[in-house]
Amino acid sequence: MTxxxxxxxxxxxxxxxxxxxxxxxxxxxxxxxxxxxxxxVEDTDxxxxxxxxxxxxLDGLRWLGLEWDEGPGVGGPCGPYFQSxxxxxxxxxxxxxxxxxxxxxxxxxxxxxxxDKLITVSDLVCGEVSTNLxxxxxxxxxxxxxxxxxxxxxxxxxxxxGGYIFHFVNVVDDIEMAITHVIRGEDHLSNTPKHLALFEAxxxxxxxxxxxxxxxxxxxxxxSKRDQGALIHEYQDAGFLPSGVxxxxxxxxxxxxxxxEIFTMEELKSRFDLTGVNSSNSKFDFDKCRWVxxxxxxxxxxxxxxxxxxxxxxxxxxxxEDPRVPTALGLARDRVQxxxxxxxxxxxxxxxxxxxxxxxxxxxxxxxxxxxxxEALITSLEAASDWSIDGIKAAVTSGAxxxxxxxxxxxxPCRVATMGSTSGADLVPVLVLLGKEETVKRLRGFxxxxx
RNA sequence: GACCCGUUCGUCUAAGGGUUAGGACACCGCCCUUUCACGGCGGUAAUACGGGUUCGAAUCCCGUACGGGUCGCCA
Numbered sequence: 421m422t423x424x425x426x427x428x429x430x431x432x433x434x435x436x437x438x439x440x441x442x443x444x445x446x447x448x449x450x451x452x453x454x455x456x457x458x459x460x461v462e463d464t465d466x467x468x469x470x471x472x473x474x475x476x477x478l479d480g481l482r483w484l485g486l487e488w489d490e491g492p493g494v495g496g497p498c499g500p501y502f503q504s505x506x507x508x509x510x511x512x513x514x515x516x517x518x519x520x521x522x523x524x525x526x527x528x529x530x531x532x533x534x535x536d537k538l539i540t541v542s543d544l545v546c547g548e549v550s551t552n553l554x555x556x557x558x559x560x561x562x563x564x565x566x567x568x569x570x571x572x573x574x575x576x577x578x579x580x581x582g583g584y585i586f587h588f589v590n591v592v593d594d595i596e597m598a599i600t601h602v603i604r605g606e607d608h609l610s611n612t613p614k615h616l617a618l619f620e621a622x623x624x625x626x627x628x629x630x631x632x633x634x635x636x637x638x639x640x641x642x643x644s645k646r647d648q649g650a651l652i653h654e655y656q657d658a659g660f661l662p663s664g665v666x667x668x669x670x671x672x673x674x675x676x677x678x679x680x681e682i683f684t685m686e687e688l689k690s691r692f693d694l695t696g697v698n699s700s701n702s703k704f705d706f707d708k709c710r711w712v713x714x715x716x717x718x719x720x721x722x723x724x725x726x727x728x729x730x731x732x733x734x735x736x737x738x739x740x741e742d743p744r745v746p747t748a749l750g751l752a753r754d755r756v757q758x759x760x761x762x763x764x765x766x767x768x769x770x771x772x773x774x775x776x777x778x779x780x781x782x783x784x785x786x787x788x789x790x791x792x793x794x795e796a797l798i799t800s801l802e803a804a805s806d807w808s809i810d811g812i813k814a815a816v817t818s819g820a821x822x823x824x825x826x827x828x829x830x831x832x833p834c835r836v837a838t839m840g841s842t843s844g845a846d847l848v849p850v851l852v853l854l855g856k857e858e859t860v861k862r863l864r865g866f867x868x869x870x871x
Numbered sequence: 872g873a874c875c876c877g878u879u880c881g882u883c884u885a886a887g888g889g890u891u892a893g894g895a896c897a898c899c900g901c902c903c904u905u906u907c908a909c910g911g912c913g914g915u916a917a918u919a920c921g922g923g924u925u926c927g928a929a930u931c932c933c934g935u936a937c938g939g940g941u942c943g944c945c946a
Contacts, residue, residue, distance in 0.1 A: 430946045529944050561942055579944045586946045610941035679894045705882050708896040754909045831906035847906050
């Protein structure tokens with residue numbers, strides 16, 4: 421049987437990292453087994469569903485490269501892929517339950533009679549979990565009263581206003597769309613017996629279930645929109661690579677069982693499997709996510725890096741077609757973990773003026789003879805006949821000799837004077853790009869500031 | 872509160888009865904570098920606790936603690 425997996429988001433406005441990872445696991449599992457990955461929009465709650473909020477989710481999935489084989493925009497044999505357009509199908513399935521005497525009306529809503537027996541979920545990740553819905557559902561915790569109250573264990577599947585409820589449509593669609601593997605967050609594990617009861621009521625063999633552990637924020641609670649790294653579009657804005665984000669998401673809850681940490685999408689596709697998914701929740705570590713992304717950045721070709729960095733340069737006011745850009749990018753390349761960090765490294769090269777970092781200035785000011793050092797730099801660099809890496813080095817060396825100090829003594833003040841900070845890209849190549857005139861101008865300007 | 876799931880360095884994880892408990896991020900140190908990084912090498916750091924079973928337990932069983940989840944006419 422061909423594997424068919426699905427991602428079924430409800431359009432609440434953002435593609436959350438947890439949802440994205442669920443989508444990734446489903447996508448990878450389908451790819452790994454030569455199957456089909458489908459996207460279904462669970463928009464039964466009309467109040468919360470808008471076109472824009474759905475578009476953000478689709479855009480996020482496309483950016484990640486998790487293209488769906490069936491679903492919105494591409495169609496497929498099991499459409500429509502919006503639950504809001506499938507009411508006729510749900511009516512038909514409801515009629516089946518009615519015919520079997522398994523539903524009844526209760527204050528305008530339709531309830532499904534849950535069976536009074538032990539239902540066992542055989543989960544590919546969590547193992548076997550058993551529940552009796554009739555027993556478990558006959559009590560409910562009332563948050564206001566802070567105690568349990570009597571409850572009707574039969575689940576509502578249709579509202580008085582005609583809208584169908586998640587548990588029902590979810591099962592109907594999984595049947596209609598011939599889903600073979602349901603990979604979803606562990607928060608659904610407790611719901612699964614209800615779904616199994618419905619599959620049985622329809623006389624259908626249920627799909628295999630795999631409940632994957634949740635991603636928690638660093639404080640150990642469920643990731644919320646406000647947590648760093650929670651929303652996929654933020655990765656795009658910050659200059660992450662889709663492959664880097666996918667790689668890190670894959671690692672949160674899954675292991676290849678060897679020491680490999682960096683995977684291309686192709687490698688993930690061939691190596692991912694449910695057997696490597698572990699059952700305990702994981703905390704999101706933004707630093708490691710950045711590191712993984714940095715590794716993906718390093719594996720880019722020069723051309724790819726330049727092309728991808730372009731928009732981030734433009735956003736920072738640097739013209740990507742400036743002839744100095746390729747060299748500057750080469751200097752920034754192996755010291756950034758996201759493309760968004762690039763302008764901070766090389767922006768000052770292209771800027772009309774230098775913004776001085778206070779701590780950096782204070783550090784070079786500690787040297788008593790700073791003014792003399794700057795003066796020597798101006799004199800020797802101005803005299804340089806060959807404005808190349810070697811020529812500049814020779815000039816700085818001669819400046820150092822004139823003061824009777826080592827070249828290294830001049831480098832940090834020169835760095836702060838021309839770039840504003842003690843840290844930054846390799847300085848001599850930066851000076852080459854800056855040009856002699858601008859370099860000397862900046863040194864003079866700095867000399868004026870410290871005087 | 873009831874039920875369900877979980878618990879290995881700070882974090883992500885490996886080890887499916889016998890390992891000096893391995894790797895990665897982060898952190899610290901050293902080397903390289905006449906600057907800044909990259910890089911290389913090394914270090915600190917973990918089996919939640921208590922009972923069993925066993926010649927032998929991170930690994931199997933029970934209990935406790937802690938964490939997370941579910942208990943909607945949300946999905």
